[in-house]
Amino acid sequence: MSRPSTKSRHASYSNAANDASPSRDSWRADEARTKAMYEYSPYPDLGADLKTQDLYLRHLSEDFKKKDNVYVDVGCGTGHYIVGTAKRYPNWRCIGIDLSEQALNIARQLAEKHGVKNVEFHQGSYLDPLPFKDKADIISAMGTIHHCGDPEKAMQIMHDLLKDDGYMLWHMYGWRADQGKFDLKMALDILEPDLGSHEKRFFYYRTLMDHRNKKILKRIANTSLYDLYSMIKIGLRNWKRRHKKVSWSPPWNDDFKDLNSPWIDHFCHPCERAYEVPEIHSLVESGHFSVYKMIAQGKEFPQLIPHEWQARYAQLGFWEKARLSELLAVGGGSFAMILRKQKQD
Ligand SMILES: C[S@@+](CC[C@H](N)C(=O)[O-])C[C@H]1O[C@@H](n2cnc3c(N)ncnc32)[C@H](O)[C@@H]1O
Structure with a gap:
């Protein structure tokens, strides 16, 4: 089988067929390949410990975290984030959705193993109409949107799913890492x-x-x-x-x-992309989001900026500063960000 090009206007690396030659519904073929991959090889396994989302949640106020929030984990995989979060916040209603039934089987066992009750799982694609009505106070999208059939469409769906005052916790592959x-x-x-x-x-x-x-x-x-x-x-x-x-x-x-x-x-992943700052910027815009917190790749590092650049640097916009930080840093990381909906006028 010949593979599509790995160049795309959307990402610095992409082997998604739909990115190379988009056609009506061709993203379904990418989605089917991703589903097959995670039915065959769910990630991670039951033996692994629960994951916390402290990296993100420590930036939200205690008052917000005390509320009876609806937390939706899209592409929850084997559930290590959602079960960890549900255990930590027993008053939250936690909903996980994933393409892979094998992954969700592990997630259900994990919830049982840890005696976690405030969690529910749905098999399906978050690019399809969702099987629940609730809007989310918090969306968690960890390591999944770069594997989905159509990341721009995903961002628009996340926008509709999120409440106006909600937060989206977002992890994406950084190409430089x-x-x-x-x-x-x-x-x-x-x-x-x-x-x-x-x-x-x-x-x-x-x-x-x-x-x-x-x-x-x-x-x-x-x-x-x-x-x-x-x-x-x-x-x-x-x-x-x-x-x-x-x-x-x-x-x-x-x-x-x-x-x-x-x-x-x-x-051997059949559908993955990795990004640099300008491409992440365009995804954020396509979903009408704004950045509340940049935690990893693209975060400002004042020590990278020479003293003589300071006056010019102060005139730059958020995304220009993020790109400079990416270009000047040695090495690279993944993107870890908190997004909010852009305010409507
Ligand atoms: C690398 S795993 C990440 C799992 C989990 N979020 C974590 O960080 O541990 C990516 C997951 O995204 C899921 N996924 C990809 N596209 C999806 C879609 N359109 N709808 C639902 N799940 C999807 C895959 O099935 C897979 O389980």
């Missing part, structure tokens, strides 16, 4: 374009890793102090996550010895 992964994935695409041929793709991956590992002395000689610092930092973070049993999946730059679900997720 994962460039190396996409380079590797595109190299595998050239050798074996069929993303479903896991064994063949893994063969090319594994032999490349072995080939690189043979040149270890040369690699050590070419490693800068900064590379070393990053490797230690990331290694320590992953060790801590594993140790604390935070829902953890090995990062793409692990040396995978076996063909397992995280490897398939990293290197």
Whole structure:
């Protein structure tokens, strides 16, 4: 099967067929591929611990969090966020929706395991009419909109789902965090374009890793102090996550010895996109949202700005500052943001 181009006007990386050649309802084909992927390989598994959303929720007022909120987790997957949140806020009504029945089966078991009652799950697509009437005080969209059939449509639907004074917690892939992964994935695409041929793709991956590992002395000689610092930092973070049993999946730059679900997720995903600031800006606009808090990629870092730039910098708009921060920072991360609806005049 030939794969679509990975260039798109929507995202710095995209292998969604609909992004390359949009046609009426072609996004359904992308959605079907995503569903098949998560029926086969739900993410993460039951053994992983619950996830908290403190990174986002600590920015909301205590009064808001005390309310009897309706919290909707779109693309809730195996439920580690929604069950964790429902447990923490027993007065909230928590609703999860996901394409994958296999993922929801794990989510239901997880709720039972933790004795959580204020949670309900629906199988289906959030791009279709929703199977519940309530509007949301909080929408959580963690790692899902970059996998859906049509992200712009998703943003418009989220806008309609959210109450006027509500918040949307949003996590999206940042291209600069994962460039190396996409380079590797595109190299595998050239050798074996069929993303479903896991064994063949893994063969090319594994032999490349072995080939690189043979040149270890040369690699050590070419490693800068900064590379070393990053490797230690990331290694320590992953060790801590594993140790604390935070829902953890090995990062793409692990040396995978076996063909397992995280490897398939990293290197054979049939519908994924990764973004830079201008593309995230356009998605935010397409849903008529504004940014309440930029938590990770694109966040302002005053220390990146030389003193002589300060006067000019002060004249820049929010998105120009976010892009500067992305361009000047070393490395990159994912986008973690809180959105609100734009005020209507
Ligand atoms: C990487 S998983 C993230 C799961 C969870 N949000 C988390 O962060 O742990 C992405 C999930 O989004 C779901 N998904 C993608 N498009 C969807 C759609 N249109 N409607 C419902 N679920 C969707 C997939 O089935 C998958 O379970």
